[in-house]
Amino acid sequence: MKPPTQIVIDVLAGSLSPERDVSLRSGRRVADALRQLGATVIERDLDANTLHSWRTSPAECVVPLVHGAAGEDGALATLLEVLHLPFVGSESAACRLAFDKAVAKAHLGAWNIRTPAFVALPQTVFRELGASEVLAAVIDQLGLPLVVKPTRGGSAMGVSHVESSDQLPAAMMAAFAYSDTVLMERFIAGTELAICMLQDESGLRALPTISITPPGQLYDYDARYTAGLTQFTCPAALAPDHREAAVEAALAAHRAFGLQDWSRADLIVDNDGQPWILEVNAAPGMTETSLYPQALAAAGLDLGGTVLRLVQQAAERRVHR
Ligand SMILES: Nc1ncnc2c1ncn2[C@@H]1O[C@H](COP(=O)(O)OP(=O)(O)O)[C@@H](O)[C@H]1O
Ligand SMILES: [Mg+2]
Structure with a gap:
């Protein structure tokens, strides 16, 4: 070799x-x-x-x-x-499970890994059954506020925070620009975390946790790629036992999907210290403002x-x- x-x-x-x-x-x-x-x-x-x-x-x-x-x-x-x-x-089967947020969240649920309550529906359902009736039923089920996002998206493109029902139609349109199916998810208030995983010759481990404080409600595209806009804290600004629970959830999610080599879990830790997995990325960003290189540096790795x-x-x- x-x-x-x-x-x-x-x-x-x-x-x-x-x-x-x-x-x-x-x-x-x-x-x-x-x-x-x-x-x-x-x-x-x-x-x-x-x-x-x-x-x-x-x-x-x-x-x-x-x-x-x-x-x-x-x-x-x-x-x-x-x-x-x-x-x-990661291999194709793991990517397929982890990428589509509706598939991934159902899989996490089956593994008893906490992920926010959600409803995922294709555009055809809104067209054929009437958007206002469908949305009313969804709000009855999930309540407000919600986060609306494309099931097959990334970099927070097409993601909206919805506080009242009149904001929903515009949020749906924004999400449908990126995918045929939209995910409506309960908003979790708390601390946003990124947990980067590295699986090398010494096995699978989580790199130091990073907490993310964007200028607005969501860690959106601008907050991600404009240097200096978002505040990062490493290790995450959380009580050690809450941090530990988040790391366990991220490792469990990486394993549940069967991912390998590297991944990055996006989570919110709520005000009671419970971790909620939003998603796990199979190809984590590596830009100058991205989380994976920051986590490597914090671990003393090049x-x-x-x-x-x-x-x-x-x-x-x-x-x-
Ligand atoms: N359920 C939620 N509660 C609170 N904030 C959320 C929720 N879902 C998403 N967000 C916010 O939106 C951002 C993008 O959502 P995410 O599910 O990670 O999709 P993407 O694949 O676009 O990164 C997150 O980084 C977070 O700031
Ligand atoms: Mg994300």
């Missing part, structure tokens, strides 16, 4: 996803970190030429950093599996070195397969 610095690494980013820009920034950051350690990196923008390139000249190892459906819903992982290319990150170890692990997995 080659040492990882001699493996040519394809850092895959971009695609036509709404999170294209974020992904390109993630890809650039990881590629730079790898090059600083002497690795040979090809930066690829996922497009119609990518498969042809790999079929004529197979990648030695792929690091997929495509966010959103294009990278995280399991289709890209399926293609990498079909092509027998070693890659860092981004490039960590990715190289995961590259080595992916190459070994392929040999065993």
Whole structure:
């Protein structure tokens, strides 16, 4: 087996996803970190030429950093599996379970992992049965306030905080811009947390917890990608036993989905200290303002070195397969 610095690494980013820009920034950051350690990196923008390139000249190892459906819903992982290319990150079956928020939340529920109460409905139901009746029934069930989001989204695109029923139609429209099915979820007041998971030769562990204080109600797109707008605290600003419960929930969710190598759980810890999992991301953001690199730094780990170890692990997995 080659040492990882001699493996040519394809850092895959971009695609036509709404999170294209974020992904390109993630890809650039990881590629730079790898090059600083002497690795040979090809930066690829996922497009119609990518498969042809790999079929004529197979990648030695792929690091997929495509966010959103294009990278995280399991289709890209399926293609990498079909092509027998070693890659860092989760296999297709796990991505499929974790990506779609309605599927993921049902799965978490089956594993007794706490996730906010929700209703998910496709656009056709609103059209065929009358939006106002459907929304009234949903509010009867969940109450207000709610968070409305696309089931297949990311970077808080199309996510709205809804305090009164007259705000719901606009929130639904915003969510339907990103996905055919909308998720209406009970709003949880408390502290938002990101828990980054790393699964390397020493097993699965949670990196130091980060609490997130955005300027508004939600950790939205601007709050994520405008440096200085959001306040991060690491370890999370919580009582140690509440932090511990959140870490246990995040680890349980990573395992329940069968994710591997890396992931990031987004949670809210409510004012009683109960953790509520919002989602687990199979391809966590790696931009300058992203949480995963912050968590690695807090653990005293170097981004490039960590990715190289995961590259080595992916190459070994392929040999065993
Ligand atoms: N149920 C909820 N209660 C409180 N805040 C929420 C809830 N759901 C989402 N949010 C807020 O919206 C943001 C985006 O939601 P999330 O489910 O993580 O979707 P995305 O895939 O877009 O990141 C979260 O980071 C959080 O700030
Ligand atoms: Mg999120």
